[in-house]
Amino acid sequence: MIGIITRNTPQADGQLWELKCAIDEGVPLFLIHGHSDASKRLANLPAPISGRKIFNWTEANIISFLDRL
Structure with a gap:
C-alpha cells in the first residue's frame, strides 16, 4: 500500500482507518509526502x-518500494 501523507491526513478518518488496517494486517506500507515543498x-x-x-x-522511491514486494 502506498499512503500519500498531506496536511489533511489527521482529519481524514477514512485514510487513517485504511493505514491502521494495513499496519495491523502486515500489509507492506510505503508512505510518501503529498507535497514536495517541505513547508507544506x-x-x-x-x-x-x-x-x-x-x-x-x-x-525512484516508488520503484524501489515496488521492487521489494
Whole structure:
C-alpha cells in the first residue's frame, strides 16, 4: 500500500482507518509526502503512522518500494 501523507491526513478518518488496517494486517506500507515543498508537509504525524518514515514522492522511491514486494 502506498499512503500519500498531506496536511489533511489527521482529519481524514477514512485514510487513517485504511493505514491502521494495513499496519495491523502486515500489509507492506510505503508512505510518501503529498507535497514536495517541505513547508507544506505535515509536522506531527497522527497515531497510526507516528514514528514511521515518510519518503519523498519520486519515481525512484516508488520503484524501489515496488521492487521489494
